Amino acid sequence: MLIVGYCFGVRSERRLCEEVHLNLAYRWFSRLELDGKVPDHSTFSKNRHGRFRESDLLRKLFETVVARCMKERLVGGEAFAVDASMIVADAHRRRGVAKVEDLDPTSSRAVAEYLSVLDDAAFGGASPSDPAARYTAAANSAAVYAYSDNYLVDLKHAVIVDVEATTAIRQAEVGAAKTMLDRTAEHFDVAPSRLVADAGYGSAEMLGWLVEERGIEPYVKVFDKSERTDGTFSRNAFAYHEETNVYVCPGGKELKKYHRNSPSRAARA
Secondary structure (H helix, E strand, O other): OHHHHHHOOOOOHHHHHHHHHHOHHHHHHOOOOOOOOOOOHHHHHHHHHOOOOOOOHHHHHHHHHHHHHHHOOOOOOOEEEEEEEEEEOOOOOOOOEOOHHHOOOOOOHHHHHHHHOOOHHHOOOEOOOOOOOEEEOOOOOOOEEEEEEEEEEEOOOOEEEEEEEEEOOHHHHHHHHHHHHHHHHHHHOOOOOEEEEOHHHOOHHHHHHHHHHOOOEEEEOOOOOOOOOOOOOOHHHOEEEOOOOEEEOOOOOEEOOEOOOOOOOOOEO
């Protein structure tokens, strides 16, 4: 029944139970006879959040499908692509809290679970109804609470070979790409020779990991903010003087180190 709900976008557990009760195809898929009793929605919910919460059944089902695709030679294994889709959370975008102290651990299961694993230093505002979602925005759209659904795709026939859900921030998406590449190599003994991705994955650290540690040729635009378009000097406009270990700007001034008052900032050049 969970698979039916996920595949057909039935988000309400009450409605899902009603759909399975009336739809013969859903009954057949769920192995329910014509006169078989559909679980009550409250029972279904308690089992999903209790008995089956830590189950890896859906992961095993996914990997079984991928293995079948590989057996039918639909997966080439030579070139992969990675990207992320933003999944909007079921949370009002204008109802949030700025401090972790404002979250009531007794208000809901979601809040209690979030607080139990929270790193206080990473807290950046949250929705009381879905605190694990991150406040973010795609291009030309309003900011919302959302997650990222990360995909690793084989380019031969566009078969998704792995998936990983993360918070909607670039660093988490880059980490998910590494996780999916390592997991695919471990479970299926498949390691691509090329990886295609957008500039969000083009940091020096990520490119170095791909080339030096995994031997993967990246087809990724370099994440480079050195060129400025706001009238200030770009990075390549500064000249480095090795004998004095300083940078000099086009105006002949030495670039000096300075400190910010924020304790989380180190000295910057």
